[in-house]
Amino acid sequence: MVLQFFKSSYAKVKSALSRARSFFGEKIKSLFQGKIDEAALEKLEQFLYEVDFGVQTSKELTNKIRQLQKENPSLKPDDYYSALRSHLVSLLSRYPSALVQIPEEKLPLVILIVGVNGNGKTTSVAKLSYLLKQGNQKVLVAAADTFRAAAIEQLETWAHRLNIDIVKGTPQSDPAAVAFDALQAAKARKCDAVIVDTAGRLHTKIPLMQELEKIRRSCSKASSGGPHEVLLVLDATTGQNAIDQAKQFHKFTPLTGIILTKLDGTAKGGIVAAIQQELGIPVKFIGTGEQIDDIQPFDPQTFVDNLFE
Ligand code: GDP
Numbered sequence: 619m620v621l622q623f624f625k626s627s628y629a630k631v632k633s634a635l636s637r638a639r640s641f642f643g644e645k646i647k648s649l650f651q652g653k654i655d656e657a658a659l660e661k662l663e664q665f666l667y668e669v670d671f672g673v674q675t676s677k678e679l680t681n682k683i684r685q686l687q688k689e690n691p692s693l694k695p696d697d698y699y700s701a702l703r704s705h706l707v708s709l710l711s712r713y714p715s716a717l718v719q720i721p722e723e724k725l726p727l728v729i730l731i732v733g734v735n736g737n738g739k740t741t742s743v744a745k746l747s748y749l750l751k752q753g754n755q756k757v758l759v760a761a762a763d764t765f766r767a768a769a770i771e772q773l774e775t776w777a778h779r780l781n782i783d784i785v786k787g788t789p790q791s792d793p794a795a796v797a798f799d800a801l802q803a804a805k806a807r808k809c810d811a812v813i814v815d816t817a818g819r820l821h822t823k824i825p826l827m828q829e830l831e832k833i834r835r836s837c838s839k840a841s842s843g844g845p846h847e848v849l850l851v852l853d854a855t856t857g858q859n860a861i862d863q864a865k866q867f868h869k870f871t872p873l874t875g876i877i878l879t880k881l882d883g884t885a886k887g888g889i890v891a892a893i894q895q896e897l898g899i900p901v902k903f904i905g906t907g908e909q910i911d912d913i914q915p916f917d918p919q920t921f922v923d924n925l926f927e
Pocket of ligand 1: 733734735737769880882904908
């Protein structure tokens with residue numbers, strides 16, 4: 619079993635969400651200061667939408683407050699504020715955010731990392747390896763982004779720094795073959811996990827999507843039930859575009875989770891909820907900066923606490 623040891627660091631999430639918190643927390647507080655009538659509720663819904671919660675989630679959260687106000691019109695601003703917080707926590711807890719657990723005999727856990735170039739895919743492979751290594755897991759990374767020589771070099775540098783094994787392809791070689799070789803090597807070396815980096819194929823180009831499917835098949839041939847996780851790396855600063863990307867990828871390669879990077883670079887934290895609600899795919903990790911340890915398992919309570927205050 620891998621990864622039972624993951625814990626979210628309150629301080630890291632707090633620091634990453636500082637921009638979002640000063641924008642979101644302040645505004646929500648001021649919205650609840652006045653009378654909670656229909657006009658105020660509309661403002662709330664509009665604001666939630668503006669900070670990337672998406673139509674569905676903004677409506678759902680506002681309706682909860684509307685219902686609360688109807689049932690008990692004499693509530694104080696603080697009551698609404700804490701009600702919104704707790705609704706958001708329960709909404710974000712609908713999907714399990716932990717990595718899948720597999721029995722010992724089926725190891726290594728195979729994690730396929732997909733996403734558009736620039737979203738932070740290769741960095742996330744390195745960060746995830748670091749996290750696993752912190753938990754005494756033996757990790758091997760596969761540099762299967764054979765379209766970009768720079769991506770192979772980048773992952774090689776990280777693997778060297780982290781002192782973990784890497785299997786890489788030559789530029790332009792078949793990424794499915796690299797993934798297959800990596801899995802064979804990981805089994806022979808008794809690794810706990812293999813993390814496969816893939817090319818940042820444009821999600822609109824169907825042949826590239828088909829190639830991703832070929833990598834997937836290659837993983838399932840070389841492992842027991844793999845890939846066990848297919849994680850899509852999305853950039854939190856791109857808002858609705860991130861949702862569109864996720865929809866495209868999910869259509870071709872069923873995703874098991876999201877790594878949402880660059881939360882430290884946005885003042886809008888709502889995208890976390892929008893992704894989960896609109897796609898039904900859990901956010902499993904969040905990127906909190908550019909350093910190797912700037913990755914956190916997604917924990918709804920820690921996230922919401924740090925978004926609000
Ligand atoms: P790829 O093309 O998807 O493999 O993206 P890279 O891993 O090369 O990352 C692109 C850029 O995003 C690099 O400059 C990374 O340092 C940066 N990056 C990745 N994750 C994060 C994050 O969580 N926060 C911030 N601020 N930058 C990040």
